[in-house]
């Protein structure tokens with residue numbers, strides 16, 4: 001087994017993607033080169049703004065090249081809790097915005113000619129317990145009534161076998177609107193699109209400090225200093241104390257993935273006859289799908305820590321994989337890897353300005369389309385094409401406790417395990 005990311009192993013950083021020298025000044029400095037930063041950079045470069053993306057490692061190093069590549073409607077916070085927090089009207093706006101985010105990725109991939117195996121494959125949420133299936137039925141009826149949304153439909157336990165070659169579930173909730181892609185090809189394609197428009201990319205340029213100097217900011221990076229009129233922090237699960245108040249609003253959680261060796265076409269068709277994106281209804285959920293090259297990719301959060309040994313993670317995820325698909329017993333696990341999610345206290349994405357520095361983050365493991373769309377809208381904001389973006393005007397819970405995540409996350413993990421056992 002290789003402890004390497006399948007996606008970048010099979011689609012490494014393109015050699016024709018430029019890595020620019022460190023400039024001394026720029027109009028907009030973007031910290032982080034994932035979907036948030038790259039979509040912002042693309043919009044800014046297209047509008048003629050001089051924009052520089054600063055990445056501490058290599059382009060797309062963070063979650064954007066490591067994720068499951070699954071785009072499903074909605075936010076991580078359940079729609080019912082969004083209604084409770086912000087009322088029905090706002091919840092409808094956020095719901096529609098989440099649908100628009102998937103269309104935005106679809107459009108960007110087509111317009112920029114990004115070859116990233118994008119497909120409107122749809123998804124199935126799988127009921128882990130019979131009671132969860134009852135919730136699915138209520139939820140679909142509620143969505144039709146309150147959101148006029150008819151995209152989701154329930155399939156009975158007997159019908160589940162038309163969607164998945166597994167006996168482990170008690171029904172499902174299908175939505176054909178959802179999509180999948182190859183995350184690394186997508187992130188590199190976005191960077192190439194930005195570079196074509198004149199965006200500057202500096203790798204190995206970790207930002208160590210940001211200082212306000214009159215109307216400008218001075219950024220000290222691992223490669224030198226640069227001044228910028230505006231700064232966008234786009235570091236999500238990789239956010240450090242660079243802007244302390246930003247760190248207090250998000251904390252990192254590890255998500256782990258394994259991928260099998262390529263499977264014979266008949267076995268692929270048995271496990272996932274419609275090539276869906278899957279996730280289950282647990283709090284500690286598992287997400288899985290076939291990869292474009294015919295492997296089963298299987299992910300989850302083991303104990304929320306970012307430091308779990310990848311062999312141990314593969315053992316835990318591999319055991320669950322075989323519970324779901326006994327047909328895969330003995331099939332070699334070829335890759336195991338991990339990445340960091342940016343979790344917020346209310347499970348909502350957040351954007352805003354702290355001491356003049358803009359930020360957008362907090363996708364809670366649900367960021368492929370949401371980070372893309374929020375990044376685009378932050379780019380438009382910084383290009384002067386809009387005055388606000390969603391999630392900028394909602395309350396953003398923050399606490400110094402985020403600095404102590406290693407201490408309290410084991411307790412949060414134990415709590416969620418208990419919920420999975422009892423609810």
Ligand SMILES: Cc1cc2nc3c(=O)[nH]c(=O)nc-3n(C[C@H](O)[C@H](O)[C@H](O)COP(=O)(O)OP(=O)(O)OC[C@H]3O[C@@H](n4cnc5c(N)ncnc54)[C@H](O)[C@@H]3O)c2cc1C
Nearest residue numbers: 032034035036056062063064067068070207339366367368
């Ligand atoms: C294993 C895994 C599976 C996931 N699966 C899914 C999925 O199937 N569907 C879904 O919707 N979402 C999924 N997600 C979440 C999704 O990948 C993220 O929400 C999204 O990629 C976030 O993009 P981003 O640009 O905000 O941050 P990232 O892509 O994490 O980029 C942040 C970047 O900032 C850089 N950085 C940090 N600090 C500095 C600094 N000081 N100076 C310079 N650079 C810095 C980092 O090196 C990193 O490259 C998953 C995440 C993980 C980890």
